[in-house]
Amino acid sequence: MPIITGTPTVPDTGRTLSKQEIQRYSRHLIMPEVGMDGQLKLAKAKVLMIGAGGLGAPLGLYLAAAGVGRLGIVDFDVVDYTNLQRQITFSTSDVGRPKIQAARERLAGVNPSIRIDTYETRLTSSNALDLFREYDIIVDGTDNFPTRYLVNDACVLLDKPNVYGSIFRFEGQTTVFHYPGGPCYRCLYPEPPPPGLVPSCAEGGVLGVLPGIVGALQAMETIKLILGIGEPLAGRLLLFDALGMRFRELRLRRNPSCPVCGDHPTIRELIDYEEFCGIRGEEVVPVTTGIPEITPRELKSRLDRGDDIFILDVREPHEYQICNLQGHLIPLGDLPKRASELDSSREIVAHCRSGKRSADAVQFLQQAGFRKIWNLKGGILAWSDEVDPSVPKY
């Protein structure tokens, strides 16, 4: 059975491998499951990677090394220092460069004979179909819900398999969506979580090796789809728990009433995914509205004047170890049961990393009767920017 529309089971005779390519791919060629036919299928395959981050790093390297003939990469981000802990495509000297530019150089170095097309753009409802149309397989390595739903719907509308991988802290999920007859992302999760309820990697952290493992699983599934061998990870959600070092598998079913891939679909074109995920308007009404604030500079000058100000740090103990303003540490979650440690007659400035958690803390303490309390605007990050650059940012 042909796995990919348009890919013949036996490749046409137009493309052959050079002597050098035969040497390069010899470990593939000596396996009957791949062989010359399989290697030529790889050479003719066109794979689009959405995201050149943690998942995209092993994915791109392995697909390039395997000889996938055409690799597309969509990303608009720039390499920064926090990426290097897991995004192994990039070197320290790449910091500040566009990711697609650094990735292109790295992958071309791995395999100069493949075609690499880079798209330095945000994936949107207006460009997704045109981008996807040219490729056989789409591999989703993004970090946000609107793009996940956009990639899913575009794959269903164009009838292309979507090799999905997602990570959080020590945990990964992988599957192949919209494999012929199989479920799509909306069959698994009809709706995204409301904004703010599920932390992102930037907020929640991720162990660097985890995207390496999940991205490598995505690369394996992509190559299996191209070769048409084995049993694709379709209709099955693979859960990886790195701490327990366990893989588990859950059954996925196509939902006949799925709005996009069901029997009577109601979504026939791409929609506004920011709106679908409830993100629109978030920036217009910041959570800190109405919370009394003090800027880092104001706080610094008051402290320098010798004013009696109690600094309350509402971050977690492991964050306090990274850097601190010598405040009194009560993690936000412990505040209700430890509020008695605070003296409401003193002036209190609450802070966290960016000012979000401490805004919640100020709100909570105001409701508990505290009147002389302020939120440090922008948190310890802003303190580092505006007052003391020796405080590290994380």
Place this chain on the structure above:
Amino acid sequence: MAVKMEIPTALRQFAGKQASVEFNAATVGEALKQLTGTYADLRKHLYTDDGRIRSFVNIYLNDEDIRYLQKENTPTKDGDTISIVPSIAGGAKI
């Protein structure tokens, strides 16, 4: 019926940092009720204000989605595992 409940990383902070907990329950719904009774903070992450399981949280009995069984009325037997699998989106910022 002794059933094991698997708590995903993202929700462990609301469940006493446990990776799994055991309860005696005859149905999936009963087990969930005991879980949210023990860990009240989990409730808003698993249920909507009107008491329905949130649509970005899937509940599995062993390897099957309870939406395709008898939902929260799905009976359990000794040694079953109930998994809570929320939607996660981590990857590249795009």
